[in-house]
Structures are given as structure tokens and as C-alpha cells.
Amino acid sequence: MKRRLLGTNTAAAVSLRLLFLMGVAWPASAADEGAALYRRHCAACHGNDGLGGVGMPLALPDFLGVADDFYLRTTIRRGRPGRVMPAFTQLRDEEVNALVRHIRSWQTPEARSQPPIKAQPGSTVHGKQLYAQNCAACHGDKGQGGHGTGVTFSRPRDYPILAPALDNPGFLAAASDDMIKTTLARGRAGTPMVSFRAKGLSDKNLDDIVAYVRDFQKTPSPTAVPGDEPAVISRLSAYSVEETVTKLQTAFNAANMRVVRTQPYDKGYAPEGRENSRRMVVDACDFGLINEALKLDPRVGLFLPCRVIVSEQDGEVRVMSVNPKRLSVFFNNAELNEMCTRMSKAYVDVIEEALF
Numbered sequence: 001m002k003r004r005l006l007g008t009n010t011a012a013a014v015s016l017r018l019l020f021l022m023g024v025a026w027p028a029s030a031a032d033e034g035a036a037l038y039r040r041h042c043a044a045c046h047g048n049d050g051l052g053g054v055g056m057p058l059a060l061p062d063f064l065g066v067a068d069d070f071y072l073r074t075t076i077r078r079g080r081p082g083r084v085m086p087a088f089t090q091l092r093d094e095e096v097n098a099l100v101r102h103i104r105s106w107q108t109p110e111a112r113s114q115p116p117i118k119a120q121p122g123s124t125v126h127g128k129q130l131y132a133q134n135c136a137a138c139h140g141d142k143g144q145g146g147h148g149t150g151v152t153f154s155r156p157r158d159y160p161i162l163a164p165a166l167d168n169p170g171f172l173a174a175a176s177d178d179m180i181k182t183t184l185a186r187g188r189a190g191t192p193m194v195s196f197r198a199k200g201l202s203d204k205n206l207d208d209i210v211a212y213v214r215d216f217q218k219t220p221s222p223t224a225v226p227g228d229e230p231a232v233i234s235r236l237s238a239y240s241v242e243e244t245v246t247k248l249q250t251a252f253n254a255a256n257m258r259v260v261r262t263q264p265y266d267k268g269y270a271p272e273g274r275e276n277s278r279r280m281v282v283d284a285c286d287f288g289l290i291n292e293a294l295k296l297d298p299r300v301g302l303f304l305p306c307r308v309i310v311s312e313q314d315g316e317v318r319v320m321s322v323n324p325k326r327l328s329v330f331f332n333n334a335e336l337n338e339m340c341t342r343m344s345k346a347y348v349d350v351i352e353e354a355l356f
Helices: 010-021 028-041 069-078 093-104 124-134 169-174 177-186 203-218 241-254 287-296 298-302 324-331 334-355
Strands: 232-237 258-264 279-285 306-313 316-322
Touching: 028 093, 069 093, 069 169, 124 203, 169 203, 177 203, 232 334, 241 258, 241 279, 241 306, 241 316, 241 334, 287 298, 287 334, 306 334, 316 324, 316 334, 324 334
Parallel strands: none
Antiparallel strands: 232 316, 258 279, 279 306, 306 316
16 A cells, blocks of 8 residues: 655655654644644544543554554544544644644553554455454444444443444545554454454454455445535525414424423523514424434534524514534534434424424
8 A cells, every 4th residue: 555645845754753753852832733733623522631532542552553644644634434533624734744743642652662563465255254253243244333423322331432433434544454453463452452363363364354344445435415405494484473483383292392492592692671582492302313313423412402593584584493414414424414314304394384
């Protein structure tokens, strides 16, 4: 697999890498930039100190000992299509490199001293059998990974992390065969991933599993929701604000959604008694649906419970809500795409029923 260094000055990149391996500290400004970028873009999922949460722990010695800079850069750039990890395409190369340096700062000297194990060509046929026996229970029968987001309530409680999707195009583009084999051989302390060498598998067995995992690259990527979805569901009402709100409440109840709040949009911001009654909010919730959605991705809290705004302006009454199908584009979670499509349809059905 051919690789290229990001950036234009290869000699400088090599020099900086040598300084790191020699234990020379990065300049304070570079270290500060990486830490700031990490807090802004990564800490919410991976933890302030890289100890994990929604995202996997990045500070694990066995992870940093096998994940090279190419893997980290490519993961940041491409994310994990169909999973929770977004693609940070908006970051400059210097920012990506600063993030990698910050993550690399957690690596212990012991982890640096262990070279990766070289992978050799293997048998996908035998690898499939070995995968079913040793890997499928955690990583899925087709490499699809553990179910859920990685937060505690959406994974088995004795798992500190969610098993990653090995069939993911982002992972397969980032991980070398050597990295996969080394992980199989050494395991990953602090996770359910054990050393397959300790389980008695030979190097040839490991090569066969690597070959089978690499074969996942033939699997099509998850289908994305079209990016041209409108951001807002919007309809004109032929009724007054008061009538429209009442009709919405009735439509929500008919759809087995509980109305949890009806109030002026500016309640809590405008002085009490002086709120704008021409702009109202109606919140409703299908609790079964919200629990199902939260297990897939906690970010659905951005649009759940269902919030509909009724607003009168220039003699027109308009009913609006966020379009979950549009937000699904940004979540990078294929399982959530179908859920967001269902939510969008439910929102439209309720609004149109109320305005009929």
C-alpha cells in the first residue's frame, strides 16, 4: 500500500518525526494548538484525556502502539461512513497534523519501542472460518461492528468500548494489513480484544483473518441520505395561531405522540406576561421512538422531542419544524438514516393532518 505524507515539505515532516521519536518536546504553540483543536472537535466523544465515551479510547497504549500517523490522519479526514465518527474535511492539513501530534503525546515509550508485525498474503476462505469462530461475536458476522453508539446505555455494560466496524470503508482506508495483524497478535489491553496468539492462533491464521477483513473492501458503502433535503419542514396554515396550535395537539394525540409542552417561543427570554403569543411552540414525544433513536445516536437530542413552531407574520400563519432527514446527512450514521426518514414522515403527517 503506497502512502504519502500530508504537507509539502517531506524533509521537515521527517525531521519532526525524528524529534518525536527521540523524545524532544514539541514547541508549546504547536502543542497548545493540537490540544485546543482536540477539545473543540474530539473531546466530546473521545474524552478530555482520550479515555473514551461515545468514541473509542484513543489513549490506550495498545492502540497508539499500532496506529501510525497515516491511520490517525486518514481517520480524521474520512471518518467512519455509516457510523458516528464524522469526516473532518474542513480542517487544514496543519490542523490535522496538530491533532495527530496531540493524540500521539499520550503514547508511552514502551508502546513506541514495539515495531508492527509484518502481514503476509493469506487465505480469505480459511480466514472467513477463523473470523466466524473468533471475531464475529464482537465485530458482527459481516464485520459491521457493535450495535449502537458506544455510550454506556447502548452497549453491553461489561464492554468499555463498542467493537468497531471492520467492514467500514473509513477503517479499511486507514488501517494497514500490518496494523490489523499486530492488533490480532497483541490484543488491546483495557478492552475485550484479546491476543489471538495467546489463544493459540498461528501467524498464518492471523494472515488469513487479515485477508478476510481486507476483503470487506468489496462491500458497498452505506447509502447516504441525499444532501439536498430542505432543512425545515414548512407549511402555511389557513387557521389562526390559536386554532392551529389546537389542531396540532389533536394531530399529535392521534399519532400516539404525547404533547409535553405548549408555550410561547420566547418564554423565559421575554418578561413574564409580555411573551409573543403570535409565535408558539408545541413539543410532542413518542417515548418508544426516542429511546430507540437515542440508542442509535445520542445526537438525535438535537431534534427530539418533536418541536413544531407556529408563527404569524404579515397576516400569514406558518407551521415549521426541523427536518430530521436533513440532519441525518451530518450524523454519518447509516442506521440513523432510516430512523430520520421515519421521523421526517411522522412530522409531515402530523402537520398536514393538523392543517387539513
